[in-house]
Amino acid sequence: MKAPRQTSTTRGFARASGLLQSRIRAASESRGFAESRVLTHWAEIVGPQIAAIARPVEVSYARGGMGATLTVLTTGAQAPMLEMQKAQIAEKVNACYGYRAIARVRITQTAATGFAEGQAIFAPAPEAGPARPDPETREAAGTAARDVTDDTLRHALEALGANVLTKSRRTT
DSSP: OOOOOOOOSSTTOOOHHHHHHHHHHHHHHHTTOSOTHHHHTHHHHHOHHHHHHEEEEEEEEOTTOOSEEEEEEEETTTHHHHHTTHHHHHHHHHHHHTSOOEEEEEEEEEOSSSSGGGGSOOSOOOOSOOOOOOHHHHHHHHHHTTTOOOHHHHHHHHHHHHHHHHHHHHHO
8 A cells, every 4th residue: 555645835945944054054163153053042142231242253162172262242342341241151152052162252342333343233223212201291290390499400300200201101
């Protein structure tokens, strides 16, 4: 008895991740990354605060092959903060690898814009700016501060109240 023929549910299409997987692996291995996940999931591995100011560039192995060095790119202003977190970065990346692959973390600095690697902006684009309080909000803030006799203090309290009320309305 002949087995029934299986039909494909993809209708000749393949997942994009499957098509790109070999190219991503080749590119990451050329920079020394045994796990491409370190490149593709950097923010999840080290956390959003570190990922916003730095990104991995290269993993280089010593001649003996024991203990690799992870090179991380950051801007000059962020380098001292990142320098203090080198041990945590190595620990988190080693947790991704599953063993102590990274022995050292090297920080390299660049300008926020510039040649090759420096053209990437690490932080997300800033928001459009603070929302302007509507007239009702300004009136409510003015009512709350009306008993203050000092004009400068009253205006400052009105502005603060309007900002607080505007922000609380946006989040609810």
